[in-house]
Amino acid sequence: MNNHPTGNRSERERPSAATLPSHVAIIMDGNGRWARARGERRTAGHKAGLVAVRAIYRHCLNRGIGALTVFAFSSENWGRPAEEVMVLMGLFMDAFDEDVPALHRGGVRVRFVGERTVLNADLQRRMAETEALTAGNTRLNLQVALSYGGRRDIVLAAQRLAGACESGALRSHDIDEQRFAGALALQALPDPDLFIRTGGERRISNFLLWNLAYTELYFTDTLWPDFDPAAMDLALADFASRQRRFGLTGDQVHGA
Numbered sequence: 001m002n003n004h005p006t007g008n009r010s011e012r013e014r015p016s017a018a019t020l021p022s023h024v025a026i027i028m029d030g031n032g033r034w035a036r037a038r039g040e041r042r043t044a045g046h047k048a049g050l051v052a053v054r055a056i057y058r059h060c061l062n063r064g065i066g067a068l069t070v071f072a073f074s075s076e077n078w079g080r081p082a083e084e085v086m087v088l089m090g091l092f093m094d095a096f097d098e099d100v101p102a103l104h105r106g107g108v109r110v111r112f113v114g115e116r117t118v119l120n121a122d123l124q125r126r127m128a129e130t131e132a133l134t135a136g137n138t139r140l141n142l143q144v145a146l147s148y149g150g151r152r153d154i155v156l157a158a159q160r161l162a163g164a165c166e167s168g169a170l171r172s173h174d175i176d177e178q179r180f181a182g183a184l185a186l187q188a189l190p191d192p193d194l195f196i197r198t199g200g201e202r203r204i205s206n207f208l209l210w211n212l213a214y215t216e217l218y219f220t221d222t223l224w225p226d227f228d229p230a231a232m233d234l235a236l237a238d239f240a241s242r243q244r245r246f247g248l249t250g251d252q253v254h255g256a
Ligand code: FPP
Pocket: 028, 029, 030, 031, 032, 033, 034, 046, 047, 049, 050, 053, 070, 071, 072, 073, 074, 077, 088, 091, 092, 095, 144, 199, 224
């Protein structure tokens, strides 16, 4: 694992620990356009996208960011051309062979969020093995959203809680925000502090709808395969300049 900080930004420009997000969520958009701009097939963009995500999780380790959640495949992505879906599934399988050993050595805990039962059996098996292998790691929590949809996540949480009520394990008036959040895919993980979307679109696209309620949003035109650690540092610096108020006034936040 490469532990050397990458990019050209100096130490002076680094965000301090106090202003560093604990949890970053990323929509990795723009792979297809990146490939098309080079006269290549869209799938070449996804391959380049996998290279980019490797550099970003290493950068999170280097920076001491505790959690990273990446949107690798949405529930809506199943509607893409069959060949593209197949290549993406193949890339996910490659990642188990090529990335999981290094992630494990680096102290990364890997978890998958989304509807895994619709994925093929091999993929499901590798996902379960990876989660078991890395369960004790604490340096970075890496969540990979695969066949994930934010609305579906909320519906499934409601079903889980309703089931607990039906069985008598829970009373409906005991359902509060904390309990509801615990029934969602990210469970006890703190909400993302910073959301990054590459590729120029300015929307959330059904990602982590509940968890992004107070997240700082950062959009960049950079296409995902070009989003390198230096580009991420720009996002971190932008985050460091934000005043997070969580519905309070600026004076309250500053204790004036
Ligand atoms: C969106 O770009 C990207 C995806 C649907 C796939 C993301 C997958 C990877 C980056 C590779 C593997 C990742 C992991 C974590 C193993 P797009 O195809 O919508 O791009 P476009 O908007 O330019 O068409």
